Amino acid sequence: xxxxxxxxxxxxxxxxxxxxxxxxxxxxxxxxxxxxxxxxxxxxxxxxxxxxxxxxxxxxxxxxxxxxxxxxxxxxxxxxxxxxxxxxxxxxxxxxxxxxxxxxxxxxxxxxxxxxxxxxxxxxxxxxxxxxxxxxxxxxxxxxxxxxxxxxxxxxxxxxxxxxxxxxxxxxxxxxxxxxxxxxxxxxxxxxxxxxxxxxxxxxxxxxxxxxxxxxxxxxxxxxxxxxxxxxxxxxxxxxxxxxxxxxxxxxxxxxxxxxxxxx
Ligand SMILES: C[S@@+](CC[C@H](N)C(=O)[O-])C[C@H]1O[C@@H](n2cnc3c(N)ncnc32)[C@H](O)[C@@H]1O
Numbered sequence: 352x353x354x355x356x357x358x359x360x361x362x363x364x365x366x367x368x369x370x371x372x373x374x375x376x377x378x379x380x381x382x383x384x385x386x387x388x389x390x391x392x393x394x395x396x397x398x399x400x401x402x403x404x405x406x407x408x409x410x411x412x413x414x415x416x417x418x419x420x421x422x423x424x425x426x427x428x429x430x431x432x433x434x435x436x437x438x439x440x441x442x443x444x445x446x447x448x449x450x451x452x453x454x455x456x457x458x459x460x461x462x463x464x465x466x467x468x469x470x471x472x473x474x475x476x477x478x479x480x481x482x483x484x485x486x487x488x489x490x491x492x493x494x495x496x497x498x499x500x501x502x503x504x505x506x507x508x509x510x511x512x513x514x515x516x517x518x519x520x521x522x523x524x525x526x527x528x529x530x531x532x533x534x535x536x537x538x539x540x541x542x543x544x545x546x547x548x549x550x551x552x553x554x555x556x557x558x559x560x561x562x563x564x565x566x567x568x569x570x571x572x573x574x575x576x577x578x579x580x581x582x583x584x585x586x587x588x589x590x591x592x593x594x595x596x597x598x599x600x601x602x603x604x605x606x607x608x609x610x611x612x613x614x615x
Contacts, residue, residue, distance in 0.1 A: 415483020
């Protein structure tokens, strides 16, 4: 039996609190999944899920879950995981719920904000998050890292997938390299005049990449920022475990464990 539910975990103060939606504007949310597919974001989710290594039955919190793509990828890999997705965007959560029901996956969706996780201390084995931290204000990112530490049980891990790591620099901008494959390749079906949908997506991704390194929200992720964020919250072993170079920027997978003082 599948169980999909949406719970409103906002405090009275958080009603009407602004947030930056997945596509920048809430009314663009219906095309989020289309856009995400066109950019091959699914590969990033799969890499994040591999890195997280969730075991059957473990409790996982996906922060900034949006339309549920990371959470659903995770449930595909580990169907018995107890997954909660958190996001302030009610429309995105409704979409995530519809997708979960269609796939007969059990998923709890909580409406709330990353800087105040509505969960008890030590209640999760994993905290995961994809492409969401660059949507948060600086002070909310710092609070999120502290909250992730608090809600993880000792020995639990946080896995972040987001723009980050050393900036590839302008000479690389717009090129694919590294160990991930771009599913947006033009396999010779283009028209040669820059008008095919594939070429349009390529142009858009070039633009996005330039934006990723210059736009202050994403630029602040580069360098060691994500690792420093987790270290600053008390995680002892924060580090990049993988990265994926995509046409729209370098994406880092950063992981850390909440140390277990009782571990040998
Ligand atoms: C680019 S989308 C990523 C969605 C999803 N994780 C994915 O990988 O497809 C960024 C998400 O962060 C969410 N977000 C924005 N501000 C937030 C906040 N303060 N707390 C939690 N999530 C937030 C947005 O609503 C949006 O769903």
